[in-house]
Structure formats: C-alpha cells, structure tokens
Amino acid sequence: MAIELPENVMVSRLDALASWCRKNSLWPMPFATACCGIELMATGAAKHDLARFGAEVFRFSPRQCDLMIVAGRVVMKMLPVLQRIWLQMHEPKWCISMGACASTGGVFDTYAVVQGIDRFIPVDMYVPGCPPRPEQLIQAIIDLQDKIQREGTITGREFATRERQLRKRALVEMAGPLAIDAARNPVIQSELRVHRS
Numbered sequence: 602m603a604i605e606l607p608e609n610v611m612v613s614r615l616d617a618l619a620s621w622c623r624k625n626s627l628w629p630m631p632f633a634t635a636c637c638g639i640e641l642m643a644t645g646a647a648k649h650d651l652a653r654f655g656a657e658v659f660r661f662s663p664r665q666c667d668l669m670i671v672a673g674r675v676v677m678k679m680l681p682v683l684q685r686i687w688l689q690m691h692e693p694k695w696c697i698s699m700g701a702c703a704s705t706g707g708v709f710d711t712y713a714v715v716q717g718i719d720r721f722i723p724v725d726m727y728v729p730g731c732p733p734r735p736e737q738l739i740q741a742i743i744d745l746q747d748k749i750q751r752e753g754t755i756t757g758r759e760f761a762t763r764e765r766q767l768r769k770r771a772l773v774e775m776a777g778p779l780a781i782d783a784a785r786n787p788v789i790q791s792e793l794r795v796h797r798s
C-alpha cells in the first residue's frame with residue numbers, strides 16, 4: 602500500500618544521509634611540499650572557489666581534518682611526518698595524491714624521494730599532471746564525493762584500516778607508533794634496502 606507523504610517530506614536511508622553529510626563537508630589537510638602546492642592554493646582561492654563543493658575549510662591541525670591532499674614530492678626523511686599526520690587524522694578519512702611527484706615520484710627517480718605515497722598511506726584519488734590544474738583537483742574532489750556516497754556506512758565498515766589499505770595498495774600497516782627519525786624507522790629502512798639492492 603502506497604503511503605501518502607506530506608509535501609516537503611523526503612524519505613531516505615540513514616546510511617545515505619550520513620554519507621551525504623560527510624561528502625559535502627570535507628575538511629582538507631594540505632601537505633604541500635613543492636610546486637603542486639601553488640596549484641592547491643589556487644584551488645582554494647576566489648577564482649576556483651572550492652567552497653562550491655563544501656571543501657574549502659583547510660585546517661592545519663590533523664585532528665580537525667578528514668581529507669589529506671598531498672601536493673608535491675615527499676622525501677624519505679619527511680615520510681614519518683606524513684605518516685604521523687595521517688594517523689592523527691580521525692576516521693573516516695580520505696587521501697588525494699596530487700601531481701606526478703606525489704603519485705609516482707615524478708622525474709625524481711632517486712632513493713631519497715618516495716616513489717608514490719601509496720606505498721605508505723592509502724590513497725583514494727590520484728590527480729595526474731605536473732602540475733595538475735585546479736580544475737583537475739576539483740574533479741578529483743567531486744569523484745571522491747561520489748565514492749564517499751557509494752562506500753560510506755554509519756556502521757563504519759570503512760574504518761577497517763587494514764582492509765582499506767590493501768585495497769588502496771598501501772604496503773604498510775601503521776598500527777604502532779612510528780619513529781619520527783627516518784634512521785630509526787623500520788618501514789623506511791626496509792624501503793631503502795629494497796632500493797639499494
């Protein structure tokens with residue numbers, strides 16, 4: 602039997618509503634290390650107006666962010682800092698790898714530069730280019746919003762960190778505390794050994 606709904610009443614699933622709220626209120630954590638960072642700044646400026654997508658509230662405290670945007674190359678020495686900031690962000694959280702350097706190391710094919718951050722933290726969206734234009738980053742955010750709407754649950758299936766990392770190709774399970782000093786960080790040292798061999 603069909604139920605007559607009064608005007609202005611909509612019915613939805615709680616999951617869909619929670620995901621809709623999440624996707625439209627992303628708070629980015631900028632991890633800008635090089636030239637791609639300038640394009641990231643341009644994306645947040647008036648001309649491109651990230652506020653149209655609800656993602657303009659950049660914060661520099663990981664406790665307040667749920668979207669990490671890595672823009673630029675990451676060197677091995679900086680990696681523990683990146684991982685620590687990622688760990689300090691609350692769940693659910695997402696990551697965009699912006700530009701060739703963050704995604705693959707770019708032209709810096711050397712032992713000192715991370716050859717793709719997805720070897721160490723789980724990445725949801727990759728933005729190609731050197732540097733990518735702000736429109737490309739905006740497209741990645743729109744695609745991520747679609748993904749959040751599709752995948753999110755209020756029961757928190759997406760919080761299963763190990764499973765997520767496997768799916769997102771990250772090699773490292775970051776359960777315990779990581780040494781901020783690269784020389785004492787076992788994960789970084791084993792990666793360096795692979796490069797040397």
Ligand code: SF4
Pocket residue numbers: 635636637638672673674700701702703707730731732733
């Ligand atoms: S991808 Fe190009 S623009 Fe971006 S950080 Fe690397 S060299 Fe700079």
